[in-house]
Amino acid sequence: MTVEAVVFDIGNVLLEWHPERYFDRTIGPERRKAMFADVDLHAMNDRIDLGEGFKDVIYATAEAYPAWRAEIRDWYDNWIELAAPPIDHSVRLLRALKIAGVPVFTLTNFGVESFAYAQSHYDFLTEFDREYVSGRMRVIKPDPMIYQMLEQDCGVPPERLLFADDRADNIAMAASRGWQTHHFITPQGWADCLVAAGLLAPEQAQ
Template sequence: MTERAVVFDIGNVLIEWQPERFYDAVIGRARREAFFAAIDLHAMNDRVDQGQPFVQVIRDVADANPDWADEVMMWHDRWIEMAAPAIDQSVRILRALRRADVPVFALSNFGIETFEIGVREYPFLEEFDRRYISGHMGVTKPDPRIYEMVEADCGISPSGLLFADDRQENIDAAAARGWGVHLFKSPQGWEDRLIAEGLLAEGGAT
């Protein structure tokens, strides 16, 4: 039988990642909308996820945008408040799979330093059998190279990998390589898919 492993994205699968929600609460929606319109903050974050130094990237953008410098620095100083809370049912699913001796991997766009912050806040991030973190790999989803690197490292055929991610483009790139995929919309939907695949017992994640 083909060896199988389950691959989790982290942001919005195991931990909520909602910078807009954070800024709405701190500076108000109208100012947040102006802030996000003025600066491509997700592109800034992509640089961190590609492995560039967290604080230096944020400071460079803050220095280049003095009118928004305080708000930009919050991305560094209060990052953990944007990456919150944990999605508890997804964490239970992760642990249930491990109890069932199903290999469980992480494949996530995450910076080197931000992942270290995340592990301190969320110790379950150390519970994966293998972790593929873009900052360490130097490439981000949905670049096909990152999926190829996972395959080469784990030695499991693409058809043996079942990958959950909340972004369609990341799912599409994995599917193009022959991975099984699940577009994550809710932890219950993910649990149902794993049960249907025979990887998780009914009620196993309660």
């Protein structure tokens, strides 16, 4: 089936997202494990991805867990260090698709303010033809509604979308809606998929 548009997830596809790694470095693995056991920080982040205020949510959570106040605030204060580094090969693939004239979208679980911050730091995040950002849409993957909203907005038939995401549940939902999908493990695997789909020549996918 011909692909009319390619849809990128961002976290762990274009940009590494491993908060645990940041805290392992700053407070040590044992304290990090204790903090993540005491505080559901990923649920906190889901609230931001659903459109709640970036700083407000993090600072309120910090106040609710005073033993970890400084560390939780760090999620906001040094957030760009959590969302790093870029996955350079994936960025090259994004740009190669653009050069080849293939429409490129993002469908990402990301807060409104944190996405704007990331775009100010990483210019490749400003290069999508269409941005589908959960914080703006008030729904996160893998809720089927976010996929439906993209389909209705972009006008591309589901079966002509090719979607890469690192999470199997997000991929499974897209596939259930008829999208072509790629479970992202490595950028080389994604490059091979784009070549196999006829979207890039091997030399363009380096």
